[in-house]
Amino acid sequence: MKKDVKEVLDKISSGNYNPEEEAIAKLWLHQLHQHDEAGLSEQELHEVSDQMWSSLERNKKQSLPHKYRKSVVYMAAAASLALIISVGLYFNQQRPLAKSIQPEAYTNDIPAGSNKAYLTLANGKKLALTSSANGTLAEEAGIKITKTADGQLVYTVANQGGKKAAGYNSIETPRGGQYQLNLPDGTKIWLNSASSLKYPVSFAALKERRVELSGEAYFEVAKDKIHPFIVKSGRQQIQVLGTHFDVNAYPDEQLIKTTLLEGSVKLNEQVVLKPGEQSLLTGEKFSVKEVNVNDAIDWKNGEFVFTNESLTSILKKVSRWYDVEIKYIHNPVNMPTFTGSVSRSENISGVLKMLEETSNVRFSIEGRQINVITR
Missing domain, CATH: 3.55.50.30 (Phage tail protein beta-alpha-beta fold)
Structure with missing residues (x-):
């Protein structure tokens, strides 16, 4: 919808504007900051911007003494005049007004993430799963590691008489990546972007199945009453026998979220979740609430x-x-x-x-x- 520059800015300075005109004014302010053709210095741009924001928020300041409200209106009027001149110069020099005031078109776009990950073997060798050929990647401690065409890393028992002692592997997804991991015990794990998982190559000689997570993952743990499955994620430890759950434990998030879909899990020997419940760990304190579990695994479902x-x-x-x-x-x-x-x-x-x-x-x-x- 075409809008006159002076008309919109006059409405902003008077406080008589609608949401569309407010959005247009904010867009102009942004565009002024992106170009120096407006004829203003960086300091002047910041002053004009701050004064215009004062005008946009004038209705929130009605409780101020009258002399301060008058000052805000005066500053907004000055800002409007400067913006009328500078915005007019910019748009006249750059492109027709009717196009410039529309919501900004994206000059470039960014595709969605995809199946990308890096695998680090027990011997320290690092493999880029995106560029690695499909098929067998390695064999360690009687376990064959295979990459499939649909973005899965599959561990299978290749040699029952293989070595019992085994080191650890780790898989890491970059920003913009995801991957699925199938462990030799039958457990399936989906890794969200910017996440990593460390796990034993083989569970054969271990009393428990312990893995370490940073970021977010969805687990479908194979049932094994003799060998409990343990997920360590930051300051939280989850113990399960066989269940489906999601853990969100990004280092840059304040909360660690655990959402249970099936079975039961015990958190830090303190909290037991039931299906449909989500725990929130803040510091050392847990809280539990009922949630729509599909919201928690939306990323897994695309x-x-x-x-x-x-x-x-x-x-x-x-x-x-x-x-x-x-x-x-x-x-x-x-x-x-x-x-x-x-x-x-x-x-x-x-x-x-x-x-x-x-x-x-x-x-x-x-x-x-x-x-x-x-x-």
Whole structure:
């Protein structure tokens, strides 16, 4: 929808604007910061930006004494005048106004993540599973390690009389990667992006099946009453006999989340989960709540599913899956929440457009950086 620059900025300075005009003003501010053709120095740009944000938030400041409100309005009027001049110069020099004020088109796009991982063998050899040929990769302690065409790493017993003592393997998915691992005991593990798992090559000579996780993984543990399965993830330890559950234990997250789909698990010898429950570990303290378990394993099912989820939380997931950096043009305040879903196979533009359609948040893509235009 075509909008006159002066008309919009006059409405912003007066406080009589609608959500669309507010979003357009924020977009212009962002574009001014991205180009020096506006004729303003970096300091002037910041001053104009801060004054305009003061105007946008004027309605929130009605409880201030009258003399301060008058000062805010005066600053906003000055900002409007500077922006009318600078935005007008920029748009006249760069492209037709009718096109420039539309929600910013993505000049480039970023494809979704895929099956990518690195395997480190017990002897220290590192293999890039993405580029390795399908078929047998190695054989250790009587265990054959095979890569399949559909993104799985499969461990099978190749020689019952093989060595009982065995070292550890580790598999690591980069940002923008995921992988499935099938252990020789029949346990299946799906690794989300930016995650790693350390595990014994063989469980044959061990009293327990112990693995170490960083990041997020979904487990379908094979039943074995004699050999309990232990998952160590940061400050949490999970003990299971046979069950299906998801663990989210990224180092940059404050919480460790464990969601149980089937069976039962014991956490740090303190908490026992039932199917449909999720534990949240903050520091050393657990809390438990009932959840929709499908929301917790949306990534395994190839989706992003958001239920009243904050924008910052969503963009962390987007950052890992698309291997991008997130930059907030302004410090995020009163971040919106979202409920919805979108396929993880979509290019990043598909996710960003969904978020834009349901809020005043706007995005731009610069290389592998996503700029978030919000206030």
